[in-house]
Amino acid sequence: MKFKLIYTISILFIIFGPKGFAGTKESKAVSRLDELNPAKVWVFILAGQSNMAGRGKLEAQDTITTSRILSLDKDGKIIQAKEPLNFYENKMQGTGCGLAFGKELLNYIPKDVSILILQTAVGGSSINQWIKNSKHREIQLFSNFKEKVDLGKRYGTIKAILWHQGESDAKPEGVQQRRGKLKILFGMFRNAVGNDSLPILMGELGSYSKTPELFSQMNEQTRLYSASDRFTSVIFTSDFQHRGDFLHFNSASQREMGKRFAREYNRVFGVKKPVVVLTFDDGSVTHYTNVAPLLKKYGFTATFFVCDYPRKPGIAAVKNITWEQIQALDSMGFEIGNHTGHHKGVGKLTESQLRDEIKYIEDKCKEYGIVKPVSFAYPGNRSDSLSRVVLKNMGYKFARVGGSRYFNPNNDKKFLIPSYTMTDKLDNKTIQALKELKSGQILVFTIHEVPDPDHENYTTSPELLEKYLKFMHDNHFEVIAMRDLETK
Numbered sequence: 001m002k003f004k005l006i007y008t009i010s011i012l013f014i015i016f017g018p019k020g021f022a023g024t025k026e027s028k029a030v031s032r033l034d035e036l037n038p039a040k041v042w043v044f045i046l047a048g049q050s051n052m053a054g055r056g057k058l059e060a061q062d063t064i065t066t067s068r069i070l071s072l073d074k075d076g077k078i079i080q081a082k083e084p085l086n087f088y089e090n091k092m093q094g095t096g097c098g099l100a101f102g103k104e105l106l107n108y109i110p111k112d113v114s115i116l117i118l119q120t121a122v123g124g125s126s127i128n129q130w131i132k133n134s135k136h137r138e139i140q141l142f143s144n145f146k147e148k149v150d151l152g153k154r155y156g157t158i159k160a161i162l163w164h165q166g167e168s169d170a171k172p173e174g175v176q177q178r179r180g181k182l183k184i185l186f187g188m189f190r191n192a193v194g195n196d197s198l199p200i201l202m203g204e205l206g207s208y209s210k211t212p213e214l215f216s217q218m219n220e221q222t223r224l225y226s227a228s229d230r231f232t233s234v235i236f237t238s239d240f241q242h243r244g245d246f247l248h249f250n251s252a253s254q255r256e257m258g259k260r261f262a263r264e265y266n267r268v269f270g271v272k273k274p275v276v277v278l279t280f281d282d283g284s285v286t287h288y289t290n291v292a293p294l295l296k297k298y299g300f301t302a303t304f305f306v307c308d309y310p311r312k313p314g315i316a317a318v319k320n321i322t323w324e325q326i327q328a329l330d331s332m333g334f335e336i337g338n339h340t341g342h343h344k345g346v347g348k349l350t351e352s353q354l355r356d357e358i359k360y361i362e363d364k365c366k367e368y369g370i371v372k373p374v375s376f377a378y379p380g381n382r383s384d385s386l387s388r389v390v391l392k393n394m395g396y397k398f399a400r401v402g403g404s405r406y407f408n409p410n411n412d413k414k415f416l417i418p419s420y421t422m423t424d425k426l427d428n429k430t431i432q433a434l435k436e437l438k439s440g441q442i443l444v445f446t447i448h449e450v451p452d453p454d455h456e457n458y459t460t461s462p463e464l465l466e467k468y469l470k471f472m473h474d475n476h477f478e479v480i481a482m483r484d485l486e487t488k
Helices: 002-016 021-027 098-105 127-131 141-155 172-193 212-228 251-269 285-298 313-319 323-331 351-367 385-393 424-435 462-474 482-487
Strands: 029-031 041-048 069-072 078-080 114-119 157-164 200-203 232-235 275-281 303-306 335-338 375-377 398-403 417-422 442-447 478-480
Touching: 041 098, 041 141, 069 098, 098 114, 098 251, 114 141, 127 141, 127 172, 141 157, 141 172, 157 251, 172 200, 172 212, 200 251, 212 232, 232 251, 275 285, 275 482, 285 323, 285 462, 303 323, 303 375, 323 335, 335 351, 335 482, 351 385, 385 398, 398 442, 398 482, 417 424, 424 442, 424 462, 478 482
Parallel strands: 029 078, 041 114, 041 157, 069 114, 157 200, 200 232, 275 303, 275 442, 275 478, 303 335, 335 375, 375 398, 398 417, 417 442
Antiparallel strands: 069 078
16 A cells, blocks of 8 residues: 555656646746747757657656746747657657756856757658658658747747757668768758857767667768868767667666757857866976877967976986976977976975075076966965965966865965866876866866876876876867966
8 A cells, every 4th residue: 555655656746746736837838928038048959850859758857847948838838848848749758858958058058048948859750851841740840940940039049959860861871871961951950040150969879779880870970070060069879778679768868968968069169168277397308208299189288387306416317307398398389387496395485585496487487588487386286375475576477276176266366276186096086077177167287297107196197198188179178278367
């Protein structure tokens, strides 16, 4: 009896949502057209076939709504969005990616902006049917799309199209024609919207197909097309699971697809991109031999905080960077920062000694024709109030410490910029900091020798550094030097 009661409550929860049995209020029209401010509504159109229409099992979390994520009901009224968003195929409705997309995107957009999601996807539709405006499952595909475009323009601004389609075309001929068909259809989409640079986000087909080679070839053609159209981007789905039919994503995969679409939209087409500041300490020769070529490979800049690191002459000759090499880094466009003349902790110096240490690097820069530094890194990442006053009086603009947290220009002082330390031992912490970095946030890294076989707690291997650089590149991060923080 107890089990039956729990089961009944669970079913009612799914049907009516988390607000209780009065939750039907959530599905009512929340606003009329004339009550919305179109300047504050971002419109996203979902298009394609069944995996975009949604075939996942409806679960309780798919019914949790918010007033900032909207959709249309079958009568064309605005409602708070909840799955299923597709009302074209009554007998095949299921959880899709739309609501999850909206929820994730809320993390990146202005607080006063609402999201309107318009569903046009129809299961089983081929790309030719979209191009030819064929009638499929009682829906005139492209005409229906244009109707939603007209509605979207009235309600707000159409920001992007989310496209997932290709299972119906996963045949040798479809593979061969894929790029050409995408070009034609996306041109039609953009023409209908009236925006030649409208972003279009595409999802890969699942990797679990009974014809994996054809699905893989379709995905490759999709990626090749995206490389030719700078206003598109592709999310990967190789880790997604099917619902048991080797064709449709399950509910968890649908939600993850929505999140990835949102993150990709923000990273590639958002107003602000996540920012990373790369800084390298201690004047190691590896910065010239190993780091600079990697930075150039990925088109990134960085700050090199130099000093004449105190080592025995024989070791220094092998491990320390020369001033000719520092001059070369400056000529390459990298920032040369000040790390005191001889890596001395600022808290142990008198004001006169501190000035001398700072001026030592400035004089060296002047001797080699290097721009006077404006950025400083405290040796050991430890500062005091005297050093901050001296740096300000000597014309510095930024100074870096530790702290393992993101830099917030609105709250953090420019002479106490926090940073994460990057080493082989801190791999998990480093990749987590990168993965959690959001639009508008700034992540500063402190990096030492690349590599430093003599000090396992501070070494960063070139292979690991390149892994991070590739991650930043692939995720469209903005990678800058510390002096560039002046514009942030």
